[in-house]
Every structure is written in structure tokens, then in C-alpha cells.
Amino acid sequence: MSLDDLPPLRAVIARHDLRARKALGQNFLLDLTLTARIARAAGDLAGSDVLEVGPGPGGLTRGLLEEGARRVLAIEKDPRCLPALAEIAAAAPGRLEVILGDALEIDPLAHLTPPIRVAANLPYNVGTELLVRWLTPPAWPPFWQSLTLMFQKEVAERIVAAPGSKAYGRLALLAQWRCEARIVLTLPPEAFTPPPKVHSAVVHLTALPEPRYPADPEVLERVVAAAFNQRRKMLRAALRGLSPDIEAHLEAAGIPPTERAERVDLERFCALSRSLAEG
Template sequence: MIDSLPPLREVIRAHDLRAKKSFGQNFLLDLNLTARIARAAGDLRGADVFEVGPGPGGLTRGLLAEGARHVLAVEKDARCLPALAEIAAACPGRLRVIEGDALALDPLTHLTPPIKVVANLPYNVGTELLIRWMTPPQWPPFWQSLTLMFQREVAERIVARPGSKAYGRLALMVQWRAEARIVLTLPPEAFTPAPKVSSAVVHITALEAPRYPANAQVLERVVAAAFNQRRKMLRAALKGLAPGIEGHLEAVGIPPTARAEEIGLEAFCALARRLEGVQGQGGRIQEP
């Protein structure tokens, strides 16, 4: 049983698991906090869970204690495998640990839907993993929800609204296809070693379909061009995308003198649809 396992500090001492900067590791040792993160993912009974970077297994314990049907934990650091094996032995048949890179793994080959992703993501790959999970070839994705730890600054960018400094490509990419909210914030001292910044847990629930119709690739090009030069007016930032960009902006109700951070998701989608129409008539949407 999970309750019979030793405290995490003892596990770290026993296996000499000093956090390594090269793995982006900051261990969360308070099992009350890891349990709160597991609960933030919602009801885990009847769901498989994909965990990235479990380290010594604090969150892994929480996921199993909260009733996850099966947990797939992917860990790059071989030093952590014996500690994770102890958890697997305490929960026969419910935890599979794979040594490897989550960026190279297809969870569907190991898990059965519904699938929830829950992870204290290593800071060095967190944003890249989120982008991959938000931009699959087909939607809905393999996951039902994502409950992920990020640097607080990244978390605020995910949930940001128009008009704020944090608003940008990440907010639009996530909010186009999902509901996102910050459910927990953690100070640096909650971790070992303590990072230089605060952290936050974001809960993201996949929508059945995007909020507004748009071609994903065209929308991404429009948003990338707009925010790559966010200080410029949109008529200047987007001029390389298509001829007569001012007319296209005005046609969908966007003032050509507006800046990217002032424009909401619905308007960006309307512009993407219009520019896709231009492309369909023989025009070409340029790469930003």
C-alpha cells in the first residue's frame, strides 16, 4: 500500500537523488501538496494518467492514492527508477514506469482513454510539451485534461486575456481549443532545491471543437506574425502575410492601427478565415 512507503526525504537520501539542473529538476516533497495537485485533476477513478518527469514519485503517489486506474510515468533520469519501482511494487498493476523522453513517446500505445495528463513538468521542456499537446494533427486530442506545473510567469501567459502584457500566442493557442485556469500557486520554498521563481498549476480541459472556426496553420501564422512585432500596429506587423492587409483587417472589424494585445480570439479567427479564403483564390499566406 502507498501508506507503507517511506517519506520522500528518506527515499531521496536512500537513492542519493540530488536534483540535477540538466534535467530541470526541482523536487516537490510535501505529500500534502502533491495530493492537492492530483485532486486538481478532477476525479481520477476510471481514468488513465500520463505523468511526465515523476522524479522520486511524490505526485505519482498522489495520483495512485486518488484512485487513478493506471499511471504511466515517463522519466529520463535513471537514478529515479529504483524509487519509482518501489511505488509500483506497492500498487501492483497500476503503475508503469518508462525510462525515456516524453517528447518521443506516444501515450496511446500504453494508455486507454479517458486519459488525463498530470505532471510537475521540468521547466526546460514544459512549454514545448504544452504546445505539442495543444497542436495535434487531429482534434479532440488524446487527452481529456492537462493539469500541469509551470513557472508562474508561464502559467499567467496561458490564462491571459486581451489587453494584458502576458497575453500572446500561448494564450490564444490554448484558449482556442480549451478551458484554462490556474488552480494552485506555490512559492519557491515548496521545492528542493528552491527555484528562483514561483510556480503555478494550470488545469486545462479540452473542448470538443475549437471555440471559433479557423484553419489551425493559418491561425498560427497570423498570431505569430502579430505577436512577433507586438509593439507595431497590425497593419505593419501583418503586412507580409497577404497583399492589402489593411482591407482584410477592416473587413473583419479589426482596426488596422490596433496592436496584437488588444485583439481577442474571435477576431483573430475571423482574420484567419478571411486570409485562408485569399489563399484559396490563388493568393499566398506568407510565413511570418
Template sequence: MSAIDGLPPLRQVIATHGLSAKKALGQNFLLDLNLTAKIARMAGDLAGADVLEIGPGPGGLTRGLLAEGARHVLAVEKDARCMAPLAEIAAVYPGRLEVVNADALDVDAAARLTPPIKVVANLPYNVGTELLVRWLTPEVWPPFWDSLTLMFQREVAERIIATPGSKAYGRLAILAQWRCDARIAMRLPPEAFTPAPKVDSAVVHLKALPGPRFEADPKLLERVVAAAFNQRRKMLRASLKGLAPDIEDRLRMAGLSPTDRAEQISIEGFCALARTLAD
């Protein structure tokens, strides 16, 4: 990568700018520029697309996105120490990299980008799941983004792609798979990062569908799923009794057994239940 953009290796960048990773910011830097380029390619054709990157750190993935042809990259970084190395990247790619020193939870990224938009990020561990849920639950669907290519702890990645009957299956799987195609694109061991985390990581690719797989009111579906999995060991007739006094009848109307548990219910089943509750 340094041969492509003329910038120094990431270890040198980190040493020059004193960028020791901060645990409080959930930082684990991916320093192999071959890997960051591979992640960038997992997002698909970037030519003609704007890209949102959260937590670029010293800019390894940023460099990969720009080298792979992204039209414009909006990099949101909370750590002010990273502004200088990111500015060096921006100088090599004039007009194509915008860096915002802010908390990603406070930035209206859609207002700064032009469709088509892809989100590609090695997400900080401490905000990754919250950001994902926000992206999956907008007021209007389709969302502002076409696809999400995101690095998570392996446990979180497995929860996103989990299927009914598995221990990992829950609210996150339903939110992700109801309106997206989701798959794990790559797995990475701890030693790929500096500092090495205690767990494996994985890149998840989510492609937004034009509409939901099954009809349901989004807010009501979220209420049903949250109630069911908040007490996942209980039968549905117990975990969902607060949603309707005749919950057993409504479960049967949806084709579900009142004695089933949340982890046994497909997305289609939850959507059917949400529709009966709406009626």
C-alpha cells in the first residue's frame, strides 16, 4: 500500500505520532495494509460511491478505501491525536477525504454524503453494536446506506448472522436479517491487531434489501422481539403477556405455540405475531 500512495507503513505512522491505542476508546489498530485493502474490497465496487468510515485511527482502512477508488470518504474519528496522520492521507488524495473529529454517535453522516453510500469500518468495540442498531432501525427504509461492511468481535458477528435454534440467535439477528442479507466475510485472529484483543474478530457484510422480508410495523416488531428475548428462557405466553391480555390467542393466530420460546421463532413468525398484535 505504501508503494501505491507513497505514505509510510502504519507502524511508522503510529511511532511518529505517538498513537498508542486507548482502551477507553475501544481502539485496536489493524496495521497490515494488505488486510485493510482486502476489507475495502469486501464492500464491493467503490468507484462512484461515497463511504462512511467510523474510527479510522491511523488510517489503514482509509488508505485502502481511497486506493480502491472510493469517490469520497467521510472519516469520523473521536481521537484528536489521529487528525495529523489522517491529514497526511487527505493531502495524497485531494478532495476525496473529509475527516471529522467527533463522536460518531453525534454526527449526521447522511447529510454529508451523496448516494450511493457504503459504510465500511473497523468499529471501536465500545460503540459498534449501538451504531449497528441505529443503522438498522431508521425511521424510513431503505436507509441512507446501501451496504455495511463492519468489523466486530466474533461473538457479535455471530449474533448478527445467527439462525433460530442457536444460542446466538436473538434481537440483533432479527434486526439485521429482517431487512438485509447478512454474512460473515472474513475472520481475524487477535494477533492481527495492535494491541491484540482477547477475542477473535470478524468482518460482517450487510446488504440492504429494498424492503423487509415480511410485513410488520417496525416499532411493534422491535417491542415484540425485545420482550421475547428479555426473558428468552420463558415460554412466549409468559414473556409476552405484557403485550396483550389475550396473548395466547394471538400467538395461535400467528401460527405459533404459546409454549414455544423466543429462540425457536423465525423472523417470519415474529412478523406474523406483530401483525396480529397490530390488529
């Protein structure tokens, strides 16, 4: 059997009784045309290993293999999905490895060979946490070349947001400091089974060789977290806990002390982080 011979996903779900479980954040994407589009959005997969989190019945898994991924490592928490994924593995010998477990607790690097890309229709309940982990490794560049990830549309918009918008905040700064980030596909609720209450979007992030502006990652994270935890406050008040001389540091970074976080761009947040790190 080849990948082309595999049955439609609805038939797979019926045969294996794979009703989506809300507790696992499952919303299955059954249209293989759409899963193929997501796989293509991940870029040229030939010669790359791909990490997929939450494959479910394997729609995107099929797309990644058909687009030429050297190997796919799929981490799945729901044991009910294993028989369906085993059928895909049999149709693509030696190219799909499935690990049963929680992606938050598994180190995938022992199972992957660079170059590595990540592509996933992430379970809604762990998507943001996984993204932040991938954006904040101990060293940069990270283990991955690109991330192609499905989120709720609201989360996707926060990743690509510009200063001055309501969506702009910590996630935008973390992503855009070290990556090129863009929304490549938007999907309505009815594309999924069961339909979620919100639209979804696929974000493609490409790792930059080095951050856009120099800054200590831990200092930048503290500054951004403090600034947006109290985003309605002026920065001289929101950041007071970081330094008794916070106004001088703000002015050194070219930021008016009366400014609010959502109007400060990435370059000035990095400048403020450098000023604070220097004391």
C-alpha cells in the first residue's frame, strides 16, 4: 500500500472510532487538500526531518510525507490514534516514527537529524506554551529551521502583530526578535471536526541566524513581561520594579517614560534591555 492508497480520513475516523476529545484540545482537519496546503507552506521538506505534534488521525502527517519529508516524528498523546498512524507508517516504510506521550515532556532531538522543521496542527491547550519553548531555547540558532503551526486566529494575530495594535505584546516580541513570522493560511471553523468556536490560522516562522537586535534574552523577557503585565500603565510605573532609575534607562533607550508598552517597538525594547543589563 502507498500513501495514495490510504482511505479518506472520515473513513479512518469511523473505523477507529476517533471522536475528537475536548479534553485533549482535539479538532481534526479532514480535508486532505487543506492539509497538503499546510505541508507546502512548511517549505521544501526534501532532505529534512519534520517534527509534528498532535497528528491525530494523520491528515497533516500524510501531507508532510507526500511533500517529500525525509522523516516525520509524530508525537501523539491519544493512544486511540496509534492504529491510524500505523497504517500511514506502513504506507511510507522507514519515514514515520510515532511516539506516544506528551510533547511538553518529550525531548524530540534524540529522534531527529538536522535539518529539522516543525509542522503541526497544535492542540489548542498546549499550542502557545510549545511555541514559547521553541522561541526561547538556551542557545540560538535553535534546533529547527522553521515552524509552521496552526493556532486559533487570535493567537496567530498576536504572533505577527505590529506596535500600536491591540494584539501587540509579549508573543509578537518573542517571535519577531528571532524570526520572520507571517500568517500563510486562515481556516473557518467548519473546516474542522468538530468545528471550534473560532477561526484558525497557520503561522510560518523562519529562524533568523541571530536576533534582530542585541539583548540578553532573560533581561528582555523580564522587561517585556513587566511592560505588558500592566499594559495600561505608563512604562515608568509598569517597570518601576526593574530598577530605581527606570526613567533614566527609558530615556537612554529613546523611550518617553510616559509611553505605554503597546507603542514601543522591538528595537527600543532591546535597547532598554541593554541599558538595564549594563546597570
